[in-house]
Amino acid sequence: MTGVVAADRVGLEPFVADRVGREPAWLVAMRGEAAARFAERGLPDRRIEDWKYTNLAALAEIPLAGVRPDNRDVAVSPARALQAAGLPGWDGPVAVFIDGHLAPGASRLGDLPAGVQVASLSERLSDPALADLLRRPQRTDDGLADLLTALATDGAVVEVADHTVSERPLLLLFLSMPGSAPAAAHFRNFFWFGKHSRIQLAELHATLASPAVPGPNGPRSEVTSVAHLSHSLGQSQLDEGAVVTHTVLQREDPHCVYVGRLQAEVGKDAEWTSNALSLGAGLARWDLHVSLTSEGAGATLNGLYLVTDRQHVDFHTTIDHAHPRTRSRELYKGLLDGAATGVFNGKVVVREGAVKVVAQQTNRNLLLSDGAQIHTKPQLEIFADDVKCSHGATIGQLDATALFYLRSRGLSADDARRLLLHAFASEVLASVPEHLSGALSGSLLECLPVPGDFQEVS
Amino acid sequence: MNEASPILEIKNLHAAIDGREILKGIDLCIRGGEIHAIMGPNGSGKSTLAQVLAGHEAYAVTAGSVTFLGQDLLALPPEERARQGVFLAFQYPLEIPGVANTYFLKTALNAIRKHRGLPELDAMEFLALIRQKMKLLEVDPALLQRAVNEGFSGGEKKRNEILQLAVLEPQLAILDEIDSGLDIDALKTVALGANTLLTAADSSRRTDRAMVLVTHYERLLHYIQPTHVHVLYKGLIHQSGGPDLARDLEREGYARFGIEDELAGAGAR
Numbered sequence: 001m002t003g004v005v006a007a008d009r010v011g012l013e014p015f016v017a018d019r020v021g022r023e024p025a026w027l028v029a030m031r032g033e034a035a036a037r038f039a040e041r042g043l044p045d046r047r048i049e050d051w052k053y054t055n056l057a058a059l060a061e062i063p064l065a066g067v068r069p070d071n072r073d074v075a076v077s078p079a080r081a082l083q084a085a086g087l088p089g090w091d092g093p094v095a096v097f098i099d100g101h102l103a104p105g106a107s108r109l110g111d112l113p114a115g116v117q118v119a120s121l122s123e124r125l126s127d128p129a130l131a132d133l134l135r136r137p138q139r140t141d142d143g144l145a146d147l148l149t150a151l152a153t154d155g156a157v158v159e160v161a162d163h164t165v166s167e168r169p170l171l172l173l174f175l176s177m178p179g180s181a182p183a184a185a186h187f188r189n190f191f192w193f194g195k196h197s198r199i200q201l202a203e204l205h206a207t208l209a210s211p212a213v214p215g216p217n218g219p220r221s222e223v224t225s226v227a228h229l230s231h232s233l234g235q236s237q238l239d240e241g242a243v244v245t246h247t248v249l250q251r252e253d254p255h256c257v258y259v260g261r262l263q264a265e266v267g268k269d270a271e272w273t274s275n276a277l278s279l280g281a282g283l284a285r286w287d288l289h290v291s292l293t294s295e296g297a298g299a300t301l302n303g304l305y306l307v308t309d310r311q312h313v314d315f316h317t318t319i320d321h322a323h324p325r326t327r328s329r330e331l332y333k334g335l336l337d338g339a340a341t342g343v344f345n346g347k348v349v350v351r352e353g354a355v356k357v358v359a360q361q362t363n364r365n366l367l368l369s370d371g372a373q374i375h376t377k378p379q380l381e382i383f384a385d386d387v388k389c390s391h392g393a394t395i396g397q398l399d400a401t402a403l404f405y406l407r408s409r410g411l412s413a414d415d416a417r418r419l420l421l422h423a424f425a426s427e428v429l430a431s432v433p434e435h436l437s438g439a440l441s442g443s444l445l446e447c448l449p450v451p452g453d454f455q456e457v458s
Numbered sequence: 459m460n461e462a463s464p465i466l467e468i469k470n471l472h473a474a475i476d477g478r479e480i481l482k483g484i485d486l487c488i489r490g491g492e493i494h495a496i497m498g499p500n501g502s503g504k505s506t507l508a509q510v511l512a513g514h515e516a517y518a519v520t521a522g523s524v525t526f527l528g529q530d531l532l533a534l535p536p537e538e539r540a541r542q543g544v545f546l547a548f549q550y551p552l553e554i555p556g557v558a559n560t561y562f563l564k565t566a567l568n569a570i571r572k573h574r575g576l577p578e579l580d581a582m583e584f585l586a587l588i589r590q591k592m593k594l595l596e597v598d599p600a601l602l603q604r605a606v607n608e609g610f611s612g613g614e615k616k617r618n619e620i621l622q623l624a625v626l627e628p629q630l631a632i633l634d635e636i637d638s639g640l641d642i643d644a645l646k647t648v649a650l651g652a653n654t655l656l657t658a659a660d661s662s663r664r665t666d667r668a669m670v671l672v673t674h675y676e677r678l679l680h681y682i683q684p685t686h687v688h689v690l691y692k693g694l695i696h697q698s699g700g701p702d703l704a705r706d707l708e709r710e711g712y713a714r715f716g717i718e719d720e721l722a723g724a725g726a727r
Binding site: 399400401402404405406407408409410411412413415416419420422423424425426427 | 512513514515516535536537539540541545546548551552554555556557562565566567569570573605622626
């Protein structure tokens with residue numbers, strides 16, 4: 001079968017063959033099987049329901065299995081990495097990954113909270129526990145999953161010991177460094193949260209211009225001009241009673257195709273809060289999958305997408321209520337300007353016997369131009385009685401009367417507009433950890449469709 | 459009092475919404491120190507007049523002129539009007555979730571101060587000012603931290619409008635049905651705010667400010683006493699007079715003026 005990119009031209013087989021002897025045999029075999037599956041089905045295309053509105057044709061110009069120069073030792077200072085991620089003021093611990101490889105020189109790992117370990121996946125392959133994790137199924141089963149299995153050789157491994165409580169969030173920066181030719185990065189991350197641990201984790205995904213292509217001075221120098229793919233899968237496991245906030249902010253450059261997948265297994269009485277913020281990339285596809293695997297497990301999914309020009313953003317979320325008395329609350333908000341398009345597909349599954357489940361889903365969108373579009377679809381699959389499930393979606397425009405009200409008090413049209421946009425977004429930002437929200441708020445506001453500085457709105 | 463210079467001059471004002479003409483030739487001159495009550499049955503164009511003066515873009519001015527302190531008011535966008543000293547207290551104040559009341563007020567005040575060439579107030583100075591105004595108007599300080607009007611009761615919303623009026627100190631205050639939905643205590647507070655705006659330090663009437671009261675009911679005029687009363691009907695000023703006119707209206711109803719008020723008694727629109 002041929003999809004949007006001819007499978008036989010991707011070159012998975014030579015890549016896999018090259019891994020022989022460098023990795024455990026079982027892993028090379030797993031890669032081989034994935035390569036074979038990919039040869040069968042290729043990349044997902046728009047004939048597949050979950051890809052109805054999202055076209056991966058942009059990947060045709062990117063060598064998906066091309067081996068990228070290993071940039072982990074390139075002299076990138078923590079300050080430069082944080083600048084690229086839009087967090088210049090961050091003074092806490094940070095782990096920097098360049099194209100998925102841990103870059104110790106760019107990181108500040110010295111003052112990680114006690115009980116927290118950050119390692120590089122490639123250095124842990126001989127660990128049997130990790131082998132087990134790598135074999136775990138990917139919740140989204142498609143050609144991209146095959147690509148990831150076949151091609152990802154590195155990523156982050158974060159372990160949080162039982163009973164660890166950390167007030168300070170842990171920051172992970174994933175920087176794309178595509179260099180001068182189109183390139184792809186595939187990486188996978190594992191997050192283990194021990195029993196009754198409490199921690200806030202934040203991932204930032206951004207593009208760092210390669211030193212080989214220096215830009216003009218100023219912040220724009222981080223913008224490259226080559227097409228590139230940032231493709232990652234994060235797998236989280238929350239043991240009993242763990243309370244975790246996992247924030248992911250994507251602000252890649254406009255030439256980036258971003259595929260970000262995150263799956264969480266939430267254990268007994270554990271609480272997972274996910275904040276997914278999508279600002280950058282020409283095309284961003286997110287797949288979030290939460291399994292509430294024991295009684296009392298809860299998940300809160302917050303999302304914000306902000307797109308303009310010809311950007312495209314696609315969120316597919318799935319919440320699987322497999323057990324009784326599990327809870328979920330989902331709030332996704334979108335601001336769409338220019339000729340941008342957005343997709344929100346929110347699936348909630350309540351399995352047979354999963355009684356006393358409470359699930360609530362909301363998706364709100366503001367279209368700021370005539371050319372912007374949003375496709376929103378709730379998808380509730382309920383096989384149990386005695387559950388409380390609700391969903392709602394809205395698509396609207398800025399309220400002209402509210403704008404007039406603000407202007408009638410002396411605020412300029414731009415200020416009034418910005419204030420209303422920020423107010424719209426603030427409901428989602430409110431759940432971003434306090435230590436990060438200030439910094440994030442600044443970078444979010446830079447991306448609002450009107451210029452200016454509104455640091456103290458809420 | 460009539461020697462005071464005009465603050466607002468409306469000449470032959472016509473305005474339409476969605477192609478339907480609502481105002482059909484209004485003439486009005488308001489001088490410093492004056493309080494003009496615009497009365498009339500529902501649908502007569504009272505609120506349209508208020509919105510047109512504040513610059514609502516949904517209304518098209520099809521003829522006539524409005525001069526505010528010697529300049530063409532209609533040429534200015536709403537924010538410019540506000541900065542020059544026009545204030546409209548909304549009949550239905552908007553809820554703005556996600557924007558703290560205090561932030562909104564400070565932003566508005568500083569936009570206006572900046573326009574007037576005054577230094578912007580910092581957080582401490584603003585807090586001192588707002589505390590004083592809130593005390594005068596008996597506004598619950600907790601409302602400052604809440605989002606603008608979000609979940610406020612009808613009375614709280616109107617008090618909040620008057621708090622904005624007290625902070626922004628406009629030269630022309632237009633109060634659109636400020637009395638609708640208010641109990642007597644809230645009405646007194648609102649009146650206190652309005653009267654304070656027009657009162658100088660020596661308790662005399664300020665001649666550099668003026669007020670327009672749009673109202674359906676005469677009750678408000680017991681608390682804010684007008685110098686002039688106009689009856690608006692079908693987009694035209696039907697009759698003008700002094701405070702006595704409002705009393706006549708209350709006693710005899712609009713029928714005396716040959717006006718049909720089909721909604722009288724049904725409450726504000």
